[in-house]
Amino acid sequence: MDVFPVWLSLRVAALATLLTVVAGVPLAWLLARKHFPGRDLLSALLLIPLVLPPTVLGYYLLTLIGSRGTVGRFLARWDIELAFTWRAAVLAAAVGSFPLLIKTTQSGFEGIDRRLEQAAATLGHSEMSIFWTISLPLAWRAILAGTVLAFCRALGEFGITLMVAGNIPGLTQTLPLAIYDHVQANQLDQANMLSFVSIAIVLFLMVALGRIARLRF
Amino acid sequence: MRLIGLLAVALFALAPPQPGPLTVFAASDLAPAFKQIVPQFEAHTRTRVTLVLGSTGVLAQQIRNGAPADVFFAANDTFINDLAAESLTLGRATLYAQGRIAIVTLTSSTTRIDDLKGLADAQIRRIAIANPQHAPYGLAAKQALDNTGLWRTLEPKLVFGENVQQAVQFVRSGSAQAGIVARSVAGTSDLRWALVDAQLHAPLNQMAVVLARTRQAATALSFIEFVNGTHGRAVMRQFGFLLPGESH
Amino acid sequence: MLSVTVFRKFEDFTLDAAWTSDQPIVALVGPSGSGKTLTLQSIAGLITPDMGRVVAGGRVLFDSAGRKNLKPQERRIGYVFQGYALFPHMTVAKNIAYGVRDRDRSRIDRTTALIERLGLDGLRARYPAELSGGQQQRVALARALATDPDMLLLDEPLSALDAPLRRELAGELGKTLRDLGKIAILVTHDLIEAYRIADTVVLYEKGQTTDAVSKNDLLWNPSSERIARLIGARNVLRAPIAESSDDAIILDWRGGHLMAARSPSHQLHARVHDELAFFVRPEYVRLIRKNRPVTDGLRQTNLFSGEIVGERDEGTTWVLFFRLDRPGTPSQGTYDLEIEIPRLVYERLNISVDRHWEVSIHPGSIQVLPGH
Numbered sequence: 105m106d107v108f109p110v111w112l113s114l115r116v117a118a119l120a121t122l123l124t125v126v127a128g129v130p131l132a133w134l135l136a137r138k139h140f141p142g143r144d145l146l147s148a149l150l151l152i153p154l155v156l157p158p159t160v161l162g163y164y165l166l167t168l169i170g171s172r173g174t175v176g177r178f179l180a181r182w183d184i185e186l187a188f189t190w191r192a193a194v195l196a197a198a199v200g201s202f203p204l205l206i207k208t209t210q211s212g213f214e215g216i217d218r219r220l221e222q223a224a225a226t227l228g229h230s231e232m233s234i235f236w237t238i239s240l241p242l243a244w245r246a247i248l249a250g251t252v253l254a255f256c257r258a259l260g261e262f263g264i265t266l267m268v269a270g271n272i273p274g275l276t277q278t279l280p281l282a283i284y285d286h287v288q289a290n291q292l293d294q295a296n297m298l299s300f301v302s303i304a305i306v307l308f309l310m311v312a313l314g315r316i317a318r319l320r321f
Numbered sequence: 322m323r324l325i326g327l328l329a330v331a332l333f334a335l336a337p338p339q340p341g342p343l344t345v346f347a348a349s350d351l352a353p354a355f356k357q358i359v360p361q362f363e364a365h366t367r368t369r370v371t372l373v374l375g376s377t378g379v380l381a382q383q384i385r386n387g388a389p390a391d392v393f394f395a396a397n398d399t400f401i402n403d404l405a406a407e408s409l410t411l412g413r414a415t416l417y418a419q420g421r422i423a424i425v426t427l428t429s430s431t432t433r434i435d436d437l438k439g440l441a442d443a444q445i446r447r448i449a450i451a452n453p454q455h456a457p458y459g460l461a462a463k464q465a466l467d468n469t470g471l472w473r474t475l476e477p478k479l480v481f482g483e484n485v486q487q488a489v490q491f492v493r494s495g496s497a498q499a500g501i502v503a504r505s506v507a508g509t510s511d512l513r514w515a516l517v518d519a520q521l522h523a524p525l526n527q528m529a530v531v532l533a534r535t536r537q538a539a540t541a542l543s544f545i546e547f548v549n550g551t552h553g554r555a556v557m558r559q560f561g562f563l564l565p566g567e568s569h
Numbered sequence: 570m571l572s573v574t575v576f577r578k579f580e581d582f583t584l585d586a587a588w589t590s591d592q593p594i595v596a597l598v599g600p601s602g603s604g605k606t607l608t609l610q611s612i613a614g615l616i617t618p619d620m621g622r623v624v625a626g627g628r629v630l631f632d633s634a635g636r637k638n639l640k641p642q643e644r645r646i647g648y649v650f651q652g653y654a655l656f657p658h659m660t661v662a663k664n665i666a667y668g669v670r671d672r673d674r675s676r677i678d679r680t681t682a683l684i685e686r687l688g689l690d691g692l693r694a695r696y697p698a699e700l701s702g703g704q705q706q707r708v709a710l711a712r713a714l715a716t717d718p719d720m721l722l723l724d725e726p727l728s729a730l731d732a733p734l735r736r737e738l739a740g741e742l743g744k745t746l747r748d749l750g751k752i753a754i755l756v757t758h759d760l761i762e763a764y765r766i767a768d769t770v771v772l773y774e775k776g777q778t779t780d781a782v783s784k785n786d787l788l789w790n791p792s793s794e795r796i797a798r799l800i801g802a803r804n805v806l807r808a809p810i811a812e813s814s815d816d817a818i819i820l821d822w823r824g825g826h827l828m829a830a831r832s833p834s835h836q837l838h839a840r841v842h843d844e845l846a847f848f849v850r851p852e853y854v855r856l857i858r859k860n861r862p863v864t865d866g867l868r869q870t871n872l873f874s875g876e877i878v879g880e881r882d883e884g885t886t887w888v889l890f891f892r893l894d895r896p897g898t899p900s901q902g903t904y905d906l907e908i909e910i911p912r913l914v915y916e917r918l919n920i921s922v923d924r925h926w927e928v929s930i931h932p933g934s935i936q937v938l939p940g941h
Contacts, residue, residue, distance in 0.1 A: 163382070170386025188388050219654040222615050225641040226648040227668030227716060237667075241658050270388055272344065272373050285374075288486040289352060290493065290509070 108274055109282035110301055116190060116278060117258040120197035124254045128205040129247060133235060135206070136213035137221075154203050158263020162196065165268045169195070192269035193276050197258035204257055205250040212246020213239055245317075252313060256306055343370045343540050344389055348377045348396035348527070349451075349484035350420060350458055350503035354560045355394075361556075362547050368540055376484035378455020384409060384532060391535040392544055394527065396420060396503075397457035401528045411531040411538055417549050419563035420525030421504040422461050423514040425492055434499055435515050437469050445478065449488040449497035452481040457525055459488070462501035464522035504561035516561075527562075571595060571752060575611040575621040584608065584618070588771045590781040594746055596763030597756045599773025599799075605756040606651070608773075609722050612754065613648050614641040625720050626752055647713030651724040651756075653705045655697035661708050662693040668716035680715045687711050702730045703738060714749070721746070721753040727762065739765045760800055764788060772799050794846035794938045803907045804849040805938075806900050810841050817932060820845065823905060824895045828870050829935035846938040851888065851909035853934035856918065857927040871930040877920065878904050887915040891928065 134140075135147060153161060169176045170187045179186055186192055216239060224234045240247070262280040269276040271285065279302055286295035347355050352374050359370050373380070373390070381400040384390055385407065393410075394417065395401050401414050424434050432444045440448055451459030459481065466472040480497050482488030489506050491497040507514035529548070531541040547553050554564050572589045584604045597605040610616045612623050614630065617638060623631040625646075630639050656664050662684075669680055684690055687707045697705060706726060713721060726742060727735045743766040746753045757763050763770050769781040779796055791797040797805050811826060812819040820827040829847060857872075879890035890904035899905045908928065915921075 166383070166386045170383075172386055176387065187386060188383070217654065219650045219652065220656060222610075222613075222641070223648065223650055223654040223656075223712075224667070225615070226613055226644075226646060227712070228642045228670065229667075230642065238656065266375075267379070267383070270373060270383055271375060272389075273371055275371070288349075288374075288490055289356075290490070 106273075106282070109277050109279045109298065112190060112193070112277070113259055113279035113302075114305070116193045116197055117255055117261075120194045120201060120258040120261075121251060121255040123194070123198045124202050124205050124258075125247075125251055128202060128250075128254075129209055129240075130235075132206050132209035133213050133239060136210045137239075150206050151203050153199050153264075158200070158261075159267055161199070162264040162267025165195070165199065165264065169268065187268060188270045188272065188276060190269070190276055193261075193265050193278055196264035196268050197261040200261045200264055201254035201257035205254040208250030208253060209243065209247050212243035212250075215246070216242045248313065248317065252309070255309065259302065259305065343368055343537060343544060344373065344391050345370055345394065345544065346373050346375070346380045346384065346388065346390040346392070347394040348380070348457070349374050349486040350396055350505050351394055352486055352506065353508070354505055354556055354562070357556050358548060358553050361552055362544060365547070365552075366540075366543065370544070374484075374486070376452065376456045379483075387534075389534070390532050391537055392529060392531050392541040394529045394548075395457070396525060396527055397460075398526045398528045399457075401530050404532075405530070409533050411533045411535065412542075414528040414530040415545050415549065416526055416565045417529045417545065418527045418557055419519075419565070420458065420461070420527055421519060421561055421563065422458060422465065422501055422517045422522065422525075423504040423507045423561070424517060425489065425500045425502055425507045425512045425514045426498065427492065427495070428511055428513050430498065430513075432498065433513070437465060437471055437501075437517065437521075440475055440478075440499055440501075441471065445498045447480050447491075447497040447499075448475060448478050449480045449482055449491035449500035449502070451485045451488045451502065452483065456482075456484050458485045458503045461522040461525055462517075465501070465517050468521045506560075508560055519563075570626060571754070572622065572624040573608065573612060575608060575618040575623065577607070577611070577616070577618045577620075582776055584611075584776045586771075586773070586776070586778040588778050588781045590769045590771075592768035592781075592783070593750070593752045594743075594767045594769070595752075595754045595781060596767035596770045596784075597754065597773055598758065598760050598763045598770055600758060603773040604776040604778075605773050606724055609648075609724055609754065609756055613646055613722055614639055614644050628719070645716075645719045647716060647718035647721045649706075649709045649713050649721070649723040649726050652729060653697075653709040655705060655708055655712070657697055659696075660693065661689060661695050661697070661700070664697065664708055665689075665711045665715050667712060679717065680711075683711050683714055703734055706730065706738070710745070719751065721749075721751055723753065723755045725756055725758070727757070735762070742766055760788075772796060774799060790936070791938065797846070797848050797936075797938055802848045803851050804854075804901070805846065806848065807844050807846050809844045813841060818845070818937060820847070823893055823900065824897060825873070827930070827935065828932045829937050830932040831937075848936050848938065849906065849930055849934060850936075851907040853930065854891070854906055854908040855929050855931075856908070856910065856914070857929060858918070859923075859926075870932055871935075872927060873929075874925070874927045875905065877924045877926065880920075883909075884912075886911055887920070889920070891926075 135143065166187060167173050169192065176187060186195070221234050221238055224238050229237065260280055262284065265278055266281060271277055271281045277285070279298060283295050283298045286298065355372055359372050363370055377396045377400050380393065381395070381404060384393060384404060393401065398414070401410070404410050405414065424437065424440070426432060426434055432442060434440060434442070450462040453459040453463040463472065466475055480491055482491055485503045485506050488500050489502045492500040493511065501517065504514065504516060529545050531538055531545070535541050557564060570591050570593060574587045575584060577584045584607050586604060586608050597608060599605055607616065611618050612630070618631070618633065620633045621631065622633065629637055630644050631637060656667065659667070665684060666680060669677070684693070687710065689704070689707055689711060692700065692704060697708070700708065727738055730738065739762050746766065755763070755767055764784045767784060770784050770787050771781045772779040782792065787800060791800060791802065794805060808820040808822040808827065810818055811821040816831050818829045818831060820829060873893050875891050875893040877889050878892045881888040886909050889908040889910065891906045891908050892899050892904045
């Protein structure tokens with residue numbers, strides 16, 4: 105059985121989750137704490153991946169990063185290929201999981217008593233320092249939950265990937281795409297096998313995280 | 322923290338295996354046929370082929386936006402003509418087959434459907450076809466129903482699949498009691514099929530073309546010729562395709 | 570020493586506070602929602618007023634006209650929040666040391682001294698959740714003081730504690746603040762607490778303030794009828810002037826005369842027949858013993874007879890509602906005067922049975938209130 109999809113998906117999901125967390129956590133903090141013009145609009149925009157059908161979203165992304173798209177052409181000048189490569193799969197997974205991470209993390213930050221952050225300010229700490237020493241430690245559970253959600257979503261990402269990375273075996277065919285292929289070709293045994301692997305990965309992740317969560321009291 | 326960094330590097334550094342040198346985008350109705358033809362071609366010419374299957378419309382859209390296909394086998398001619406008009410193709414398109422649509426039911430089902438009218442049977446609650454918007458076989462199914470005046474009565478029962486493969490999967494799983502799909506995907510033992518009169522729909526002139534962005538025009542062309550050649554045609558015939566220059 | 574003017578409009582509330590103080594310890598007193606905490610937050614720089622100026626110890630912290638608005642980090646203030654806002658994920662030691670950035674030896678030494686002085690030595694490794702209310706309060710104080718701020722702000726520092734602890738710690742807090750010698754602004758809804766801890770008091774009511782007055786003046790010599798009501802004075806009454814002389818004012822009250830000694834601190838520009846506000850402390854209305862003849866001339870002034878029409882048991886004292894034997898409507902609805910007597914007196918005089926009495930009010934006990 106071809107294990108490439110398993111291996112590709114792990115890589116794609118891990119990288120996508122990393123990107124989502126690095127970009128999403130600070131953004132979530134901004135949304136939770138700062139009032140700036142266009143804040144509500146931004147909040148709504150971030151929910152779009154949850155609202156639009158994945159194939160449609162994938163199509164819009166394709167027009168942006170494909171050979172005709174603004175981003176696509178820009179990157180082509182530097183010989184960087186995005187669409188129809190594993191990088192597009194990472195992008196698709198990140199886009200799909202971004203709203204999940206943002207909303208959980210934002211919620212976590214909002215749940216922190218403002219007075220704690222105000223106290224920290226009166227004690228002389230800069231906003232950056234307050235973020236690292238107060239906000240982040242107190243919201244870690246929410247961030248962890250968001251990260252887990254993001255990873256699971258990234259692992260299972262299908263519709264957007266199909267459009268923007270293509271279902272190219274050996275190149276961009278992630279685990280969900282491979283399962284889909286097998287089902288379509290009526291190869292149900294292989295489909296079941298791969299599904300089982302997906303579930304096993306998530307189970308393993310859950311157990312490992314449960315241990316970590318308990319360790320930190 | 323460092324562990325995560327190491328993992329990231331590990332995942333990143335190890336490159337995936339290289340894809341085959343020839344990328345073939347093919348419509349879903351060719352799935353069973355090409356799964357036989359491609360290995361034959363690979364053996365013959367000792368080139369590796371990456372076969373990417375999907376709905377013709379979606380594939381065309383991806384090609385338009387830079388998909389790395391060398392050659393495109395569509396399920397009709399319109400999508401290819403569009404691509405040609407945008408200068409995305411190389412050389413002229415080749416007619417490699419004419420598709421037929423067939424009504425399918427499960428062998429295990431008690432209802433026998435021999436013609437389109439039979440689909441009005443009360444036992445048939447749902448009929449699966451490929452999406453007429455972007456799948457030529459779906460469009461052909463719609464045309465056949467239109468031309469027999471059955472579209473309006475049967476439309477509420479229709480279920481759209483992404484492509485013919487998914488449509489046939491609906492029938493296989495029992496969620497649809499019948500389907501109008503490509504003859505080429507109807508030939509499995511668990512399905513019973515009945516051909517639909519070719520006059521009832523616009524001909525499914527399946528065209529293939531080499532794409533402008535290819536770096537292996539010669540190999541791409543030779544693949545088309547292989548499909549159109551003796552070996553290829555033998556397989557295609559097996560799956561109910563009409564071949565150019567041959568009558569019913 | 571301290572000059573605060575802040576104005577800010579909120580959705581359904583307007584903060585319009587202005588006061589100055591030349592004493593270091595100021596209490597902001599008023600009911601909940603009157604703008605005290607908002608003022609504190611404005612002084613700390615946690616919220617920005619629409620307009621105003623805040624100067625503390627000669628340093629301008631905020632000036633809307635001069636476009637000066639120091640960030641909270643720059644204001645060098647220590648803030649003890651209501652509820653203490655201790656960092657739950659840090660130990661006591663880490664909490665207190667949070668604001669101390671330098672590797673400055675003297676600062677660390679001073680922090681250690683602070684911890685010891687506030688009795689927190691054995692608690693260094695504990696987490697806030699494991700501490701009692703009183704301990705948390707001291708940690709919050711230590712944390713605010715550890716940075717050696719120019720000024721301390723305390724928002725209801727004792728409200729989370731139970732009554733006996735409050736009384737005990739009020740004295741302690743007052744002493745600590747005085748020993749520190751820093752400017753301190755304290756918010757409380759309890760006037761008595763303010764009296765014990767602070768030097769000057771600013772009264773807050775619906776976002777507006779009175780100027781800062783010394784606590785004695787406030788309690789014993791309120792400057793207007795409004796303030797008298799704000800501090801909860803009882804027996805706040807009005808009556809026209811019948812006669813006026815250099816050392817006394819005679820008021821026309823309830824068909825008789827009430828003589829009030831003139832207060833040297835309050836200038837009164839009132840003429841005969843003008844109506845004046847005044848109040849009498851319930852504790853200063855004296856019940857005349859029935860078996861003792863009244864010989865004291867002064868006791869004979871402001872003598873009234875009447876009946877007790879209501880009473881209230883306050884534990885250590887009794888409050889009596891006294892209605893004069895005079896025709897006409899009583900000054901305060903069903904009664905004319907509130908009288909407060911110790912429990913012992915109530916029992917000795919058998920007041921539960923004996924309801925008719927004579928009372929006298931010393932002219933010096935009638936506080937006349939100038940203006941509004």
